[in-house]
Structures are given as structure tokens and as C-alpha cells.
Amino acid sequence: MRVEYINPFVESAFNVMKEVLQTNVRRGELYLKSTSMPVMGVAAIVGLAGDVEGRVLFDMEKNTALAIASVMNGEELTAMDDLVKATITELANMITAQAVTKLHELGFRFDLTPPAIFTGDNMEISNHEVEALIVPMETPYGKVEINVAIRERG
Amino acid sequence: MSPEKTEGQQKVNESVEQKKEHTEKIDFKMVTFALAGKEYGIDIMNVKEIARASKFTYVPNAAPFVRGVYNLRGDIISIIDLRTMFHLPAERKGEDILESLIILKVDDNVFGVIVDSIDKVIGVSSANIQPPHPIFGDINVKYIKGIIENNGKLYIILNIEKLFTKEEEIKSEKNIAPVALSEQALEKEQSNYVINESNTTDLVANFIKETLYTYKHFAVTPVNETWFNARYEEWKSIKKNQDLQLKEASEADEFLSTFFSPYTSALWADEYAQAVINALPDLNQKIINVWNPGCGKGYETYSFACVLKKRYPDARIKIWANDSDLLAISMAPNMIFMVDDVPEIYKEFMIKGKNGWTFVQSIRDSIFFEFHDVLNSNPLPPLDMIIARDTVSFLSPVEQKRLLVDFGERTKRQAFLMLGLHERMPLDGWKEMTTHQVVLYAKSE
Numbered sequence: 001m002r003v004e005y006i007n008p009f010v011e012s013a014f015n016v017m018k019e020v021l022q023t024n025v026r027r028g029e030l031y032l033k034s035t036s037m038p039v040m041g042v043a044a045i046v047g048l049a050g051d052v053e054g055r056v057l058f059d060m061e062k063n064t065a066l067a068i069a070s071v072m073n074g075e076e077l078t079a080m081d082d083l084v085k086a087t088i089t090e091l092a093n094m095i096t097a098q099a100v101t102k103l104h105e106l107g108f109r110f111d112l113t114p115p116a117i118f119t120g121d122n123m124e125i126s127n128h129e130v131e132a133l134i135v136p137m138e139t140p141y142g143k144v145e146i147n148v149a150i151r152e153r154g
Numbered sequence: 155m156s157p158e159k160t161e162g163q164q165k166v167n168e169s170v171e172q173k174k175e176h177t178e179k180i181d182f183k184m185v186t187f188a189l190a191g192k193e194y195g196i197d198i199m200n201v202k203e204i205a206r207a208s209k210f211t212y213v214p215n216a217a218p219f220v221r222g223v224y225n226l227r228g229d230i231i232s233i234i235d236l237r238t239m240f241h242l243p244a245e246r247k248g249e250d251i252l253e254s255l256i257i258l259k260v261d262d263n264v265f266g267v268i269v270d271s272i273d274k275v276i277g278v279s280s281a282n283i284q285p286p287h288p289i290f291g292d293i294n295v296k297y298i299k300g301i302i303e304n305n306g307k308l309y310i311i312l313n314i315e316k317l318f319t320k321e322e323e324i325k326s327e328k329n330i331a332p333v334a335l336s337e338q339a340l341e342k343e344q345s346n347y348v349i350n351e352s353n354t355t356d357l358v359a360n361f362i363k364e365t366l367y368t369y370k371h372f373a374v375t376p377v378n379e380t381w382f383n384a385r386y387e388e389w390k391s392i393k394k395n396q397d398l399q400l401k402e403a404s405e406a407d408e409f410l411s412t413f414f415s416p417y418t419s420a421l422w423a424d425e426y427a428q429a430v431i432n433a434l435p436d437l438n439q440k441i442i443n444v445w446n447p448g449c450g451k452g453y454e455t456y457s458f459a460c461v462l463k464k465r466y467p468d469a470r471i472k473i474w475a476n477d478s479d480l481l482a483i484s485m486a487p488n489m490i491f492m493v494d495d496v497p498e499i500y501k502e503f504m505i506k507g508k509n510g511w512t513f514v515q516s517i518r519d520s521i522f523f524e525f526h527d528v529l530n531s532n533p534l535p536p537l538d539m540i541i542a543r544d545t546v547s548f549l550s551p552v553e554q555k556r557l558l559v560d561f562g563e564r565t566k567r568q569a570f571l572m573l574g575l576h577e578r579m580p581l582d583g584w585k586e587m588t589t590h591q592v593v594l595y596a597k598s599e
Contacts, residue, residue, distance in 0.1 A: 001525050001526065129532075
């Protein structure tokens with residue numbers, strides 16, 4: 001993944017999460033991952049198109065998703081209902097959109113696809129021939145892993 | 155304090171712990187297995203493969219822990235029962251029941267050991283390996299490299315090299331015992347001894363190889379063997395044959411100091427850049443696709459980009475430069491120079507900015523710096539050229555082979571490969587056209 005793409009995603013993830021959660025967020029060490037990876041329970045995915053092709057995946061445990069959705073909505077949510085799913089999707093959308101805006105300022109043209117959300121236990125995502133950058137974010141509500149895989153259109 | 159909050163805090167603690175685990179460097183992999191209900195590990199570098207087999211051919215007069223010999227796809231290897239060797243209870247299975255075997259390779263000897271069950275491969279940080287405690291019961295402390303904790307389980311890491319020499323010792327002990335020795339056995343013992351004698355220097359060399367890999371992740375393979383052998387001779391004369399072994403990272407650095415290609419982590423000087431220009435053959439392509447795995451801070455990539463621009467002024471040049479060191483490569487796209495540092499040859503490709511000199515947009519646009527691990531797959535267009543100076547040598551032997559094969563598969567029919575000054579391409583299909591400072595290969599059918 002191009003070096004120029006990394007910072008916009010890291011920064012916007014940090015900024016948006018800090019703002020919506022109104023709390024301290026810590027960024028973990030970045031690393032690369034290949035082939036299939038287990039999903040913690042809730043995964044929101046946003047596709048990227050334009051000069052590049054790829055996707056951004058937001059991965060967290062169900063409890064984390066519920067806690068984050070509760071904070072963002074200002075009410076206690078206990079079940080994985082439509083509101084929770086919509087909230088997590090929106091968070092994914094906000095972070096990706098801000099990153100894409102930053103990239104646009106740097107001269108890279110990216111388009112977004114509408115986000116989708118997957119929930120369930122023991123899920124695994126396989127991407128053939130794609131290497132992903134993992135940005136772990138630690139919040140008081142649990143860990144959110146942002147998994148970015150982008151490649152140049154060949 | 156509300157219960158939810160405590161849960162939240164717990165989560166933080168958990169994730170902090172997880173993070174710690176992440177940041178620890180995994181540099182030691184071991185195959186784990188069970189003997190009499192306890193967990194053990196063997197350095198994966200010693201493990202050739204794992205297998206299941208039965209019906210070993212009994213060898214008369216062998217030590218009790220030698221179960222016999224086995225035909226492993228044409229190679230006859232001896233099979234040792236680790237449980238008997240360590241005086242642990244071993245369930246004697248029927249003739250036809252398959253035993254779990256770990257096939258080990260120590261120096262040039264291949265042999266199999268029987269264990270109760272093989273578990274999996276675990277990667278750990280060698281810094282966490284604790285020395286064995288002297289009161290370990292079952293196995294003599296000499297043969298234990300250390301103890302490591304992983305996922306709540308304790309693993310005893312066996313020192314296979316030592317174990318194997320123990321076997322020899324036991325054999326000779328047996329020979330001393332008042333058992334009538336056949337002449338053949340005596341002869342065998344003597345020849346063993348002679349082999350050991352002639353191997354002593356090689357043992358030191360092997361030890362150096364291992365330490366280079368441990369400290370610097372530098373693996374001696376046919377890629378760099380010529381350099382290693384020459385350097386080893388040189389090392390002997392520097393050290394006057396005393397204290398040859400590398401005991402710490404700084405000594406490994408010193409040993410490797412002559413390995414690196416000219417102008418590593420710096421722009422290539424005029425003279426070297428000119429040498430590269432002279433070495434490069436004529437090309438008619440309109441677009442030249444270049445791959446630069448292991449570009450580090452990017453000096454090499456910029457130097458090569460300028461060299462290519464000078465050599466092929468009409469072609470469009472595209473360089474994909476990768477490195478898995480995020481810190482090094484993240485500075486690469488926006489590198490700034492003081493003009494005094496810059497060799498003459500690059501000046502025409504640079505412009506003055508606010509803080510110093512940078513490369514012109516056309517050079518910068520020709521390079522894609524990517525945070526990428528060469529061992530993961532990454533789509534690239536068919537390549538005309540690969541420049542990988544001193545990159546291959548720092549992968550494990552298996553990874554080296556894989557990357558070298560990859561070089562062949564990713565390139566077009568007519569393509570060129572530049573390696574580090576002391577690296578050679580061991581695979582077929584490449585024709586060497588090295589000039590004195592530039593190691594270059596042309597792909598040949």
C-alpha cells in the first residue's frame with residue numbers, strides 16, 4: 001500500500017473516534033497482514049474505487065459495538081438492533097469519508113461505496129492477493145481494528 | 155462505580171496486554187509437541203518436516219532409544235524414541251499404529267524422533283525465553299535451551315544440537331562398556347571421530363551463520379555463500395583464529411560490515427551511478443516497469459530513478475518501491491536534501507523548496523513508495539527490471555527461494571535483475587552480466 005495513503009486513514013480514524021466518543025483514544029502499532037483474517041464479531045465495510053480499488057474494514061467485538069453505539073446515541077443500547085448497526089455503519093462512513101477528503105487534498109481521487117455491516121460469530125474474511133494495513137485503535141470500550149487494503153488499478 | 159465501567163476498564167487492560175503482545179518481535183518459531191503430558195518445543199530451523207509412520211525396521215544392538223530405521227521417501231533415517239531417551243513412560247503401540255514423527259535436521263544428519271503428539275507451530279519472542287531451572291526432573295538441564303510461556307502454557311524448548319551429540323556420547327559410553335566390540339563398530343567410531351575433527355572449523359562457521367541469522371536476520375544461502383566463505387577466512391585472520399564466534403549484535407554488525415553494497419542509505423555517488431548507467435543494456439520499451447523491494451529510506455530508489463532517466467531518456471519509468479519498515483519508508487516520498495550533500499549527477503533532477511532541495515515532480519511521480527511486506531502478495535504489472543540490493547539475504551532461506559522464484563515469474567521475457575554487490579542469483583534462467591561494481595543478470599529462456 002502506498003505510503004501516502006497511510007496517514008490520512010490513521011489521522012481521520014483517530015480524530016473521528018476521539019470526537020464522537022468524547023474520550024481518549026489510543027492508536028496501536030501499525031502492521032501488515034495477508035490472506036484471511038478472523039473478524040471479531042461486527043465488521044463494517046466501505047468499498048473504495050477511483051484511481052485505486054480496495055476497501056476499508058472496521059472490525060470490533062459485539063460489546064464494543066454496543067458500547068460505542070450507546071455513547072454515540074446518548075442512550076443505553078443492549079441488543080444488536082437496527083439502530084446499533086446504523087450507528088456503526090455511520091462511524092465507518094465518517095472515518096472513511098474524512099480520509100478520502102484528506103487524500104483528495106493530496107491529489108488522489110477516491111470514491112466511496114455505501115457501507116455494509118456484517119455481524120456474527122466465527123467469521124473470517126479472505127481477500128485473495130491483497131495485503132492489508134491494520135490500524136488498531138484502543139478505546140475505553142474496547143479495540144477497533146481498521147483494516148485498509150488498497151491497490152492501484154493495474 | 156457502575157458495572158459497565160469496570161467492564162470497560164477491564165477491556166482496556168486486556169487490549170493493552172494484547173498490544174504488548176503485538177509489539178513484541180516474534181523471532182523464534184518452534185514446533186510444539188507433547189511427551190508424557192508435558193509440552194515441549196523444538197526450534198523450527200531444526201525441523202525438516204513432520205510425519206506419521208509405523209513399522210520401523212529394528213536394528214540389532216542399537217541403543218534402547220533407537221526404535222529402528224525408516225525409509226523416508228528413499229532416504230534411510232534412524233528413528234529415536236524421545237520418551238525412552240528421557241526415561242518417560244511410552245505407550246508401546248501395535249505394529250500397525252502410526253506414530254507421530256518429527257523429522258529433524260542437525261547439520262547434515264536427518265533423523266526422526268517419536269513423540270506422543272505434535273501440536274502446532276508457535277512464534278514467540280526469543281527475548282522471553284527463560285533459562286531452565288536446575289531442578290528440572292525429567293530431562294537433563296544441559297539439553298534444555300529454555301522455557302517459554304505462550305497462551306498460558308509452559309513449553310520446554312529442547313536443545314537439539316546438544317541432544318544429538320549426547321547420542322554420540324552414549325554410543326561411545328556403550329562402547330567402553332565390557333561388551334565385545336565388533337571391529338566394524340570400532341571402525342565406525344573412528345571414522346565418526348575423524349569426521350567430527352574435520353568438521354570443527356565448519357562448526358564454528360555454522361555457529362556464525364546461526365548467530366548472523368539470530369541477530370541480523372541474515373541467512374547464509376547460495377545467494378551470498380561466496381561472500382560468506384571469503385569473509386569467514388578474512389575474519390579468521392582478523393581475529394587470529396581466536397574467539398571467532400559472534401557473541402553479541404555488535405560483533406554480527408562487524409562481521410557483516412563488508413557485505414553491504416556501495417552507498418546503502420545514501421544517494422549513489424557520481425562514479426557509482428555512472429557505473430550502473432554503463433552496465434545497463436539498451437532497451438526499446440516505451441514504458442519501463444521497475445520493482446525495488448526493500449527500498450529502505452528511499453535513497454536507492456531515487457538514485458536508480460535518476461540513473462534510469464539518464465540511461466533511457468525517452469522511456470516512461472515507473473518504480474514500485476516497497477519496504478516493510480514503516481518508519482524508514484514513511485519519510486521517503488518527501489525526502490529533502492541540502493544541496494551540498496547531493497552528488498552532481500542528481501542536480502538536474504532537483505528543485506529548491508522551502509526547506510531544502512527535493513526531487514522534481516517528474517521523478518517523484520515515477521516512484522510509488524509502498525508499505526509492503528515482500529512475503530505477502532501484491533499485484534504488480536509485468537516487470538522489466540528488478541533492483542533488490544541486499545534485500546534477499548535478509549530473509550529466511552525458504553523466503554529467499556520464494557522471492558527469487560517470484561523474480562522470475564513477475565518479469566517479462568526480456569528483463570534485468572540487479573542484486574547487492576555480494577549477492578548472486580543461484581537459480582537457473584538468469585545470465586550473469588556483472589561488471590566490477592554492479593551485479594546484474596539478464597533473464598534467459
